[in-house]
Amino acid sequence: MVLGILKEQNFRRVSVTPSAAKKLGSMGINAIAESSAGENAGIKDQNYIENGIKIGTRQEVIAHSDIIVSICPVSDEEMMMMKKGAIYISMFAPYQNQEVVSHLANFNLNVVSMDMIPRTTLAQSMDILSSMASLSGYKAVLKAADHFNNMFPMMMTAAGTIPPTKLMVLGAGVAGLQAIATAKRLGAVVEAFDTRAAAKEEVMSLGAAFVEVEGASDDKGAGGYAVQQSEEYLSRQRALVQEKAMKSNIVIATAQVRGRKAPLLITEDTINNMKPGSVIVDLAASTGGNCAYTENNKTIIKNGVIIIGNSDLADELSGVSSNLFSNNIMNFLQIVVKEGVATLDMDNEIIKSALISKAN
Numbered sequence: 248m249v250l251g252i253l254k255e256q257n258f259r260r261v262s263v264t265p266s267a268a269k270k271l272g273s274m275g276i277n278a279i280a281e282s283s284a285g286e287n288a289g290i291k292d293q294n295y296i297e298n299g300i301k302i303g304t305r306q307e308v309i310a311h312s313d314i315i316v317s318i319c320p321v322s323d324e325e326m327m328m329m330k331k332g333a334i335y336i337s338m339f340a341p342y343q344n345q346e347v348v349s350h351l352a353n354f355n356l357n358v359v360s361m362d363m364i365p366r367t368t369l370a371q372s373m374d375i376l377s378s379m380a381s382l383s384g385y386k387a388v389l390k391a392a393d394h395f396n397n398m399f400p401m402m403m404t405a406a407g408t409i410p411p412t413k414l415m416v417l418g419a420g421v422a423g424l425q426a427i428a429t430a431k432r433l434g435a436v437v438e439a440f441d442t443r444a445a446a447k448e449e450v451m452s453l454g455a456a457f458v459e460v461e462g463a464s465d466d467k468g469a470g471g472y473a474v475q476q477s478e479e480y481l482s483r484q485r486a487l488v489q490e491k492a493m494k495s496n497i498v499i500a501t502a503q504v505r506g507r508k509a510p511l512l513i514t515e516d517t518i519n520n521m522k523p524g525s526v527i528v529d530l531a532a533s534t535g536g537n538c539a540y541t542e543n544n545k546t547i548i549k550n551g552v553i554i555i556g557n558s559d560l561a562d563e564l565s566g567v568s569s570n571l572f573s574n575n576i577m578n579f580l581q582i583v584v585k586e587g588v589a590t591l592d593m594d595n596e597i598i599k600s601a602l603i604s605k606a607n
Contacts, residue, residue: 248275248276248277248313248314248584248587248588248589249276249277249278249279249311249312249313249314250263250271250276250277250278250279250312250313250314250315250316250580251278251279251280251281251308251309251311251312251314251315251316252278252279252280252281252284252295252300252308252316253281253284253305253308253309253315253316253317253321254281254282254283254284254285254305255284255287255317255318255319256319257319258287258318258319258559258562258565259287259288259562259563259565260287260288260318260561260562260565260568260569260572261280261284261285261287261288261290261318261565261569261573262316262317262318262336262569262572262573262576263278263280263316263573263576263577264285264288264290264569264570264573265285265290265294265295265297265298265300266298266570266573267573267574267576267577268298268299268300269298270577270580270581271577271580272299274580274581274584274585274586274587275584275585275586275587275588276314276580276584276587277301278295278299278300278301279300279301279302279303279307279308279311279312280292280295280300280301280302280303280308281302281303281304281305281308282302282303282304282305285569287565288565288566288568288569289565289566290569306328309321309325309328309329310328310329310330311330312329312330312333313330313333313334313589314333314334314335314336314580314584314589315329315333315334315335315336316336316337316576317336317337318337318338318572319337319338320337320338320339321337323354326354326356327354329354329356331355331356331606332355332356332357332606333356333357333606334356334357334358334359334583334589334591335356335357335358335359336359336361336576336579337358337359337360337361338360338361338362338375339351339358339360339362339603340360340362341360341363341603342362342363342505342506343506343534347603348603348604351603351604352604354604355606355607356604356606357591357602357604357605357606358602358603358604359579359601359602359603360601360603361373361375361575361576361579361601362375362376363600363601363603364376364579364597364600364601365596365597365600367596367597369596369597370597372574372575372578373575373578373579373597374575375572375575375576376421377421378561378568378571378572378574378575379559379561379568379571379572380420380421380422380425380501380561381421381422381425382425382560382561382564382567382568382571383422383425383501383530383558383559383560383561384421384422384423384424384425384426384429384499384501384530385425385426385429385564386560386561386563386564387422387426387499387501387528387530387560388414388426388429388430388433388497388499388528389429390528390555390557390560391414391497391499391526391528391555392433394526394546394553394555395412395496395497395524395526396524397409397412397496397524398412398434399411399412399414399430399433399434399435400412400433400434400435401434411434411435411436412430412434412435412436412496412497413435413436413438413494413495413496413497414430414435414436414437414438414495414496414497414498414499415437415438415439415440415458415488415491415492415495415497415498415499416430416437416438416439416440416455416498416499416501417439417440417441417488417498417499417500417501417502417512417513417537418440418441418500418501418502418503418531418537419439419440419441419443419446419449419450419457419501420441420443420446420501420503422501422530423439423441423446423499423501424449424450424453426499426501427439427450427453427454427455428453430497430499431453431454431455435497437453437454437455437456438455438456438457438458438491438495439455439456439457439458440457440458440459440460440484440487440488440491441457441502442460442480442484442502447459458487458491460480460483460484460487481510481511484510484512485511485512485514485517488512488513488517489513489514489516489517489520492513492517492520492521492525493517493520493521493522495521495525496522496524496525496526497525497526497527497528498513498525498526498527498528499527499528499530500512500513500527500528500529500530500531500536500537500538501530501531501537502531502537503531503534507534508534508535509531509534509535509536509537510537511535511536511537511538511539512537512538513527513537513538513539514539515539515540517539518538518539518540518549518550518552518554519550521550521552522551523550523551523552524551524552524553525551525552525553526552526553526554526555527541527552527553527554527555528555528557529541529554529555529556529557530557530558530560531558532544532556532557532558533558533559534558536556538554538556540554541554541556542554542556543556543557543558544556544557579597579601582595582597582598583598591605
């Protein structure tokens with residue numbers, strides 16, 4: 248059985264790193280990587296070769312692999328070139344675009360979307376969304392610090408005392424919690440907001456103050472995701488966010504509702520009342536953004552406030568993000584492949600959730 252590793256067209260990361268070779272061997276899998284697949288993650292072709300992974304052209308990888316892995320889905324033309332009945336693993340986000348599932352039925356492939364892995368204890372080691380979100384939360388704080396015209400920690404100098412930066416995190420999921428931890432390590436005073444009741448204890452354990460709006464909808468059974476809130480709740484939420492944002496120097500916005508447009512938390516009025524020089528990093532940019540002015544993959548300035556829209560900051564940490572992505576893939580393959588034979592057991596809850604299209 249052959250696993251193919253494609254070079255990403257739009258990312259710096261690579262889906263499988265050379266360190267995965269040992270696990271692949273134990274599963275009875277040989278691997279072939281597209282030439283220069285890992286170069287943007289600091290991985291040379293020689294690193295793959297030294298670990299027993301062959302190097303080939305893109306066409307060779309696609310045509311000869313029984314399992315193919317990429318982070319971003321390839322074109323329809325390239326899926327047509329894959330072996331009939333092959334397993335193709337990528338990130339299709341069907342919760343954002345339900346039509347993708349019916350479209351994939353046109354290809355005689357077993358398509359696995361890793362962003363559909365359930366957020367359960369058993370599947371934790373395969374949870375790519377959490378892996379990447381953690382890195383994005385970390386990088387968001389560093390990105391904000393790079394654009395901020397002050398420093399994070401309080402410092403007493405002969406020339407006077409420098410006050411600490413006030414930073415607010417909207418959404419205390421995986422990305423938000425990592426942002427809190429990073430900001431605290433840098434010396435900022437941190438507040439965090441989340442609709443999920445379970446987030447309060449986690450936020451406070453990291454040394455941040457928890458901002459609470461009463462009356463949030465129950466999130467039980469949501470699989471760790473935030474749920475849609477009433478308009479009355481959102482109105483009170485926006486009012487409190489504005490009050491806190493006016494006193495903050497930096498806002499890290501991570502609030503998203505799976506399968507829906509991101510909630511608008513930072514309005515135009517809020518931005519107009521923020522201090523000039525303040526920074527907003529909006530990690531929800533790809534689903535509409537938490538900020539009224541957010542433009543995905545762009546940095547803009549409104550009323551002196553710097554607004555950075557980027558939902559995939561993990562890609563800027565291509566070395567570590569490639570390693571984590573690769574580990575998630577290997578952990579998934581270990582429940583699919585035994586002694587060189589792939590079995591897509593639909594009684595397995597993880598496989599059943601992630602397999603979004605089955606070969607004829």
